[in-house]
Amino acid sequence: MGGGGLRHDIPPALLTLAPFGAINVHASLLPRWRGAAPIQRALLEGDRETGISLMQMETGLDTGPVLLQHSCSIESRETGQSLHDRLAKLGAKTLIEGLDQLDYLQRHAQPQPIFGVTYADKIRKEEAEIHWESSATEIDRKIRTFVTGPVARTWSGEEMLRLWEAEIEEKPLSFQHDQPGTLCHFDHGGIKVVCGEGLLRVTRLQRAGGKILSVQEFLRGNAMKVGEKWGKA
Template sequence: MTPLKLIFMGTPDFAAHALKALVEAGHDIVAVYSQPPRPAGRGHSLRKSPVQLLAEEYDYRVHTPEHLKTPDVQAEFAAYKADAAVVAAFGLILPQAILDAPRLGCLNIHASLLPRWRGAAPIQRAILAGDETTGISIMRMEAGLDTGPVLLEDRIEIERKETAGELHDRLALIGARAIVEALDDYAHGRITPRPQPHEGVTYAAKISSGEARLYWDRTAVDLERAIRAFSPVPGAWALLPSGERLKVLAAEIEPVHDAAGHQPGDILDDRLTVLCGEDALRPTLIQREGKKAMPSAALLRGLVLKKGDRLS
């Protein structure tokens, strides 16, 4: 493998795996770009991103611009004369001047099989939709939202009870391996970027906390997917009879043959089984406000919820 001069652009843990893989592969990381430190935790103190923290361990120069629109920022980027920029969950729009600066362009690690699930939340959207497969696409970026030609794909099956957090971790490792392979092949002319088809385009809009609310008139299948898609963040949630928000992090589908006298949201037994629009859900891992996640059995030892009570 021929070492390349690379600029790395990323922010969360997903991207940090890729940065580590590129370093271990022997590439010359001339600069790292990441989102600025953001307030986090109860004290709202500024917290550096996982990519920035890792880059500082390697003693790389780190840039944390609010945007990349100004001529001076773009000139600084171009001055590195990088062979390529590797982008993974960076979180900022790349202007055309940035896309054009590296010799081989900007290559993005995207957590879906493009053109399915272009956009911000491909992992969660794949689970919500009940997709059986997903994967990693290494794409040469262009001005459109995840519209660029694909260099390499790595397809995997989504496991039956897999959460977004678990799938994220698997795809992060696959993406790290794939970008090393794709860079080497692309730099040596062994692969040609393949334009994305016009058919099958879907968009993965950013997830909001409001979207994660559980509406019990939906089917148990749909709600179980939502619970997995929103685990661990933002966490699917419902309201207890007291009005307290309860996060549901895992649940089992329970067939229902006779729910006469009950409405969706009603608790059907002493195991917290909740009636849905079709069948029922039995939460198995929950989290009360200000508390740690716990099995539902532990919740029921300290909170009286009886048959006929309702979650909303």
């Protein structure tokens, strides 16, 4: 799948070496999300649609004319892995379709519009850190996006926890004044954490160096207290 991270390093002479030039399969609807991490950025931003762009390569970063595009919806509980897998299949289909009619598509290629350009910067490891002052919606997106790495993480005291799965819940009035990161309830259905807006019910998590556990398995071997806080002090 074309992420775009290395295209600006390709010598210009190579782009015209082949009779039809160089084409690329990019995992977004260009010009939105040019760059290295289009799948992750679409999920983090809460986009409802993405897709595949077959493009003629230029020296610029994903700036070339678009030959063919196919869109797909982003499901409400989509993860980085599930969206990657769906786009991989759509990308293969788009590439085959494009190669079958490449001459025609190149003659009718559409320059990318100058409006709507966004850039999908490479994911940095520190982006996986959860800031509980954020809304439950934003934190949930982060958890779902980063299941393929670097995996969303928080802290319980000095211990790092990786969060693999969670659900959003409304914040009851009784918890409105609790500080973000406060554990307000836990049982076999999940560990509920106060967010800047809403609650997050964590259902799968992992201690550093340990296995990924359901919350039921996790609570068997880890003492939690209502009122304790997650996150860096």
